[in-house]
Amino acid sequence: MSAIVTLSKQFEQFTQLAFYNQPVLAQQLDAVQQWQKQRMQRMHQPLFSQLQYQRLASFLLDRLYNMHDLNELAKQLEKALKEKIKLDRFLPEGVLSAAISAFRLAYLTLKLDEQVAQYLLDQGITIVDDNSVHHAMLALQQYNARLKQLVLLRQLSQALQHYGHSFFTQSAFRLARRTAYRREFNFLYDYLVDAFAAIRSTDHSNIFFEQFITGETQVLQRIYQGHPMPFGQNCQFAQA
Numbered sequence: 001m002s003a004i005v006t007l008s009k010q011f012e013q014f015t016q017l018a019f020y021n022q023p024v025l026a027q028q029l030d031a032v033q034q035w036q037k038q039r040m041q042r043m044h045q046p047l048f049s050q051l052q053y054q055r056l057a058s059f060l061l062d063r064l065y066n067m068h069d070l071n072e073l074a075k076q077l078e079k080a081l082k083e084k085i086k087l088d089r090f091l092p093e094g095v096l097s098a099a100i101s102a103f104r105l106a107y108l109t110l111k112l113d114e115q116v117a118q119y120l121l122d123q124g125i126t127i128v129d130d131n132s133v134h135h136a137m138l139a140l141q142q143y144n145a146r147l148k149q150l151v152l153l154r155q156l157s158q159a160l161q162h163y164g165h166s167f168f169t170q171s172a173f174r175l176a177r178r179t180a181y182r183r184e185f186n187f188l189y190d191y192l193v194d195a196f197a198a199i200r201s202t203d204h205s206n207i208f209f210e211q212f213i214t215g216e217t218q219v220l221q222r223i224y225q226g227h228p229m230p231f232g233q234n235c236q237f238a239q240a
Contacts, residue, residue: 003087003088003093003096003097003100004080004086004087004088006100007077007080007081007087007096007099007100007103008077008081010077010100010103010104010107011074011077011078011081013107014070014074014103014107014110015074017107017110017111017114018114018118019110019114019117024121025114025117025118025121026067028117028118028120028121028128029067029110029113029114029117030067031117031128032113032116032117032120032128032133033065033067033113034128035128035129035133036065036113037061037065039130039231040060040061040065041061043215043219043231044057044212044215047208047211047212047215052201052202052204053202053204053208055197055198055201055202056198056199056201056202056205056208056209057208058198059194059195059198060212063191063194063195064102064105064106064109064156065109067110069106069191070103070106070107070110072187072191073102073103073106073187073188073191075187076185076187076188077103079184079185080185085183087185087188090176090179090180090183091173091176091180092163092168092169092172092173092176094159094162094163094166094169095163095169095172095173095176095192097159097163098156098159098160098163098164098192098195098196099188099192101152101155101156101159102156102191102195104152105149105152105153105155105156108145108148108149108152109149112142112145112146112149115136115140115142116133116136116137116140116142119136119139119140120132120133120136123136130229130231130232133231134223134230134231137223138223138224143220143223143224146216146220147217147220150213150216150217153209153212153213154209154210154213157199157205157206157209160195160196160198160199160205161199161205161206163196164195164196164199164200165199165200170196173192173196176189177189219231
């Protein structure tokens, strides 16, 4: 399957998310995502605070976990599809592969958090906190889907590491800047520039992602094993 066909299908999935046309749900989804970001900052503080990982942590929290960025990326895909612009004509295959991985992860993240947001609205719960999200995730039985989310994160990290350190891919990517900007795909281009820069900011990005994924897996296990405070301060992860 070509990159363009894959991106087209991903865009179609994105536009089918309920929040896309429901402002109240979109607002609740934003609240859930803000809670998630604060939780991750709290629980992964020993990892995120290490100087060598700060740019990676920033990309994870501020770009990957960002509804606004996904909206903008979706607009870029919509533009490419409407104008029948073949992104693979000027963006290297490896770069498009990383973009597909990022969009796939962002879509699933939004889908799962949207389910939490909708559940809270249905229950009349307006405060998004540890307790309300805990009960929502139990009721929704998201364990397997959240594990898949972590699998996609690992795949994205591997793609970024591989293509971010590829001289050929990065050389071709730099040459594509003028064309990308001329065709008004600057947001997509700059997003990927930020992703590759983050991955190259440390020689141990694989360690960062594996520690983060291990920690998030532990959270899921605590939720579905009946831990009373799976997100509590006492559950902060120690630095490996």
